[in-house]
Amino acid sequence: xxxxxxxxxxxxxxxxxxxxxxxxxxxxxxxxxxxxxxxxxxxxxxxxxxxxxxxxxxxxxxxxxxxxxxxxxxxxxxxxxxxxxxxxxxxxxxxxxxxxxxxxxxxxxxxxxxxxxxxxxxxxxxxxxxxxxxxxxxxxxxxxxxxxxxxxxxxxxxxxxxxxxxxxxxxxxxxxxxxxxxxxxxxxxxxxxxxxxxxxxxxxxxxxxxxxxxxxxxxxxxxxxxxx
Amino acid sequence: xxxxxxxxxxxxxxxxxxxxxxxxxxxxxxxxxxxxxxxxxxxxxxxxxxxxxxxxxxxxxxxxxxxxxxxxxxxxxxxxxxxxxxxxxxxxxxxxxxxxxxxxxxxxxxxxxxxxxxxxxxxxxxxxxxxxxxxxxxxxxxxxxxxxxxxxxxxxxxxxxxxxxxxxxxxxxxxxxxxxxxxxxxxxxxxxxxxxxxxxxxxxxxxxxxxxxxxxxxxxxxxxxxxxxxxxxxxxxxxxxxxxxxxxxxxxxxxxxxxxxxxxxxxxxxxxxxxxxxxxxxxxxxxxxxxxxxxxxxxxxxxxxxxxxxxxxxxxxxxxxxxxxxxxxxxxxxxxxxxxxxxxxxxxxxxxxxxxxxxxxxxxxxxxxxxxxxxxxxxxxxxxxxxxxxxxxxxxxxxxxxxxxxxxxxxxxxxxxxxxxxxxxxxxxxxxxxxxxxxxxxxxxxxxxxxxxxxxxxxxxxxxxxxxxxxxxxxxxxxxxxxxxxx
Numbered sequence: 001x002x003x004x005x006x007x008x009x010x011x012x013x014x015x016x017x018x019x020x021x022x023x024x025x026x027x028x029x030x031x032x033x034x035x036x037x038x039x040x041x042x043x044x045x046x047x048x049x050x051x052x053x054x055x056x057x058x059x060x061x062x063x064x065x066x067x068x069x070x071x072x073x074x075x076x077x078x079x080x081x082x083x084x085x086x087x088x089x090x091x092x093x094x095x096x097x098x099x100x101x102x103x104x105x106x107x108x109x110x111x112x113x114x115x116x117x118x119x120x121x122x123x124x125x126x127x128x129x130x131x132x133x134x135x136x137x138x139x140x141x142x143x144x145x146x147x148x149x150x151x152x153x154x155x156x157x158x159x160x161x162x163x164x165x166x167x168x169x170x171x172x173x174x175x176x177x178x179x180x181x182x183x184x185x186x187x188x189x190x191x192x193x194x195x196x197x198x199x200x201x202x203x204x205x206x207x208x209x210x211x212x213x214x215x216x217x218x219x220x221x222x223x224x225x226x227x228x
Numbered sequence: 229x230x231x232x233x234x235x236x237x238x239x240x241x242x243x244x245x246x247x248x249x250x251x252x253x254x255x256x257x258x259x260x261x262x263x264x265x266x267x268x269x270x271x272x273x274x275x276x277x278x279x280x281x282x283x284x285x286x287x288x289x290x291x292x293x294x295x296x297x298x299x300x301x302x303x304x305x306x307x308x309x310x311x312x313x314x315x316x317x318x319x320x321x322x323x324x325x326x327x328x329x330x331x332x333x334x335x336x337x338x339x340x341x342x343x344x345x346x347x348x349x350x351x352x353x354x355x356x357x358x359x360x361x362x363x364x365x366x367x368x369x370x371x372x373x374x375x376x377x378x379x380x381x382x383x384x385x386x387x388x389x390x391x392x393x394x395x396x397x398x399x400x401x402x403x404x405x406x407x408x409x410x411x412x413x414x415x416x417x418x419x420x421x422x423x424x425x426x427x428x429x430x431x432x433x434x435x436x437x438x439x440x441x442x443x444x445x446x447x448x449x450x451x452x453x454x455x456x457x458x459x460x461x462x463x464x465x466x467x468x469x470x471x472x473x474x475x476x477x478x479x480x481x482x483x484x485x486x487x488x489x490x491x492x493x494x495x496x497x498x499x500x501x502x503x504x505x506x507x508x509x510x511x512x513x514x515x516x517x518x519x520x521x522x523x524x525x526x527x528x529x530x531x532x533x534x535x536x537x538x539x540x541x542x543x544x545x546x547x548x549x550x551x552x553x554x555x556x557x558x559x560x561x562x563x564x565x566x567x568x569x570x571x572x573x574x575x576x577x578x579x580x581x582x583x584x585x586x587x588x589x590x591x592x593x594x595x596x597x598x599x600x601x602x603x604x605x606x607x608x609x610x611x612x613x614x615x616x617x618x619x620x621x622x623x624x625x626x627x628x629x630x631x632x633x634x635x636x637x638x639x640x641x642x643x644x645x646x647x648x649x650x651x652x653x654x655x656x657x658x659x660x661x662x663x664x665x666x667x668x669x670x671x672x673x674x675x676x677x678x679x680x681x682x683x684x685x686x687x688x689x690x691x692x693x694x695x696x697x698x699x700x701x702x703x704x705x706x707x708x709x710x711x712x713x714x715x
Binding site: 048049052053054056057058061062066067068069099100101103104105107108186190 | 270271272273275276286287290291294298299300301399401405406407409467519520521522563564565
């Protein structure tokens with residue numbers, strides 16, 4: 001009985017992954033990628049000013065956040081940042097910090113400003129692999145080793161597809177999937193939890209994250225953090 | 229805030245008939261912090277700016293130093309033909325309410341001011357509310373914001389102006405792409421402009437009980453709160469290096485000028501005022517914050533120089549008593565997803581040049597005195613819901629027989645046989661050591677329940693019989709239950 005239920009879940013997840021690859025979110029991403037919005041010099045200046053005098057409080061210098069509870073944005077794909085800002089403003093992205101902080105921060109942003117901010121952060125130098133604290137080093141290295149295998153090969157037993165299939169072997173992302181490399185492990189774990197339990201709605205990733213165990217999330221997150 | 233350990237030096241020796249009021253009134257706490265009005269304006273949950281109010285996060289410090297500007301709601305705006313914005317008024321006024329309900333129990337009741345025995349009903353009274361504050365917080369115009377508070381205080385049964393900060397701030401981007409913020413805060417309590425919770429205005433203990441027995445403290449430790457006002461200019465470089473300089477002069481709100489012969493309470497600043505300062509008095513602050521991983525570490529220094537007329541019927545002219553305060557502070561903060569912990573502290577050393585009173589019989593024995601004040605505390609929160617604090621406050625100072633052992637409030641002219649006590653030091657020394665523990669529960673981010681216990685191992689110079697008429701330091705121990713919410 002139990003194994004049937006697990007199989008059903010796996011099937012459903014796999015199906016939803018395949019379905020969503022073919023459906024709307026990807027298409028809209030492709031549109032965004034196909035026609036990268038042009039940013040006027042005045043808007044570029046505005047975005048740089050805003051990023052340095054406000055967004056930096058959490059997202060750090062040039063989008064390299066210092067605290068791992070906030071995501072690094074440097075080098076993230078512009079289309080992805082734009083999509084997230086739109087989701088914050090529309091209040092459709094509902095993971096806890098998105099709701100508690102970014103809903104307010106994005107509320108007054110215009111489409112032009114969001115495009116300019118996305119453009120600014122996408123052009124910053126991507127984060128360096130952060131060094132784990134010395135007392136965590138060995139544990140994290142072990143986690144990352146396991147994470148590498150999940151990232152590249154998935155988890156066959158529970159039907160988790162390899163992350164690299166979409167996010168690229170170097171986790172650098174592309175025109176359809178966001179960059180993950182170098183992201184703070186704590187932030188990645190937090191997002192995987194939100195995608196796993198559905199507080200953050202994203203059709204593809206809700207399916208992928210559904211069968212993930214907490215230990216799988218940690219392993220993958222530490223691996224991603226170790227990438228440049 | 230934090231006024232029970234900041235008993236004014238001047239009030240200390242000019243205490244007279246008003247001392248009963250002083251005991252229950254002037255020591256009042258004046259909190260002024262976490263504001264759902266800010267949440268309403270910014271659209272951010274409290275946790276962006278606070279671990280749990282009133283303690284600020286890095287984000288909260290930046291929000292304050294940049295003039296309370298983030299905005300999420302609708303503004304009423306006006307833009308000229310040249311594209312210059314001349315109005316950005318929040319459509320919903322940023323008004324709020326701050327309520328504290330308290331219940332305090334002293335280990336041993338205070339003496340009845342008429343009967344002399346330890347029978348006062350002030351022990352164990354419920355205060356509903358202990359304080360109720362009306363607030364304005366947030367943006368007034370682009371680059372101009374405020375945090376202003378009017379507080380009703382149960383113990384003095386009146387509304388008073390509370391910590392208020394009107395602030396202009398702007399930021400530029402340096403050629404190396406680092407931010408540089410500059411601003412001016414017009415405020416009414418030295419250190420109100422400061423964004424760390426290590427300095428007195430918003431420091432530990434955040435909420436002292438109203439019926440705590442007062443003892444002396446340095447003047448910068450809220451000793452002139454709301455009695456002075458002035459501009460403080462500041463800069464913040466790269467979210468790391470902070471420097472501020474300002475000057476304060478007397479604010480004519482007169483809450484500390486009891487019994488003015490002509491106008492009564494709240495009268496002009498005249499010889500009945502015990503905190504009238506001469507001219508402009510400087511205040512300064514320098515701090516450095518280093519952020520790494522989920523930690524922030526801060527070290528800093530601050531100080532002031534105040535020239536104060538002796539009051540007590542002496543004309544507001546001629547020599548003044550001069551107070552030089554120099555302080556150091558630190559804060560070490562960890563903010564994770566589920567856990568947050570903060571260890572912080574400050575040490576103030578005050579030198580008092582008593583030029584006006586001196587050994588002249590005006591209530592002090594020495595020409596110079598000194599006071600020091602050490603405060604340190606550790607606070608932990610789990611999921612911003614369950615927390616505890618443990619802290620230590622230590623006051624030391626020079627022995628001054630007349631200053632600290634003057635006749636107490638319970639010596640009535642009508643009945644000179646009544647005992648002195650409670651706020652008198654038999655050995656004329658202010659040394660006081662307090663240990664504070666708190667258990668906290670915050671079922672919602674804007675409501676918390678605090679159970680606080682303060683133990684005095686030493687009070688006004690001794691552990692036992694410190695006042696010479698039988699009161700021990702531990703008789704002043706307080707158990708305090710507080711319900712504190714904001715809306």
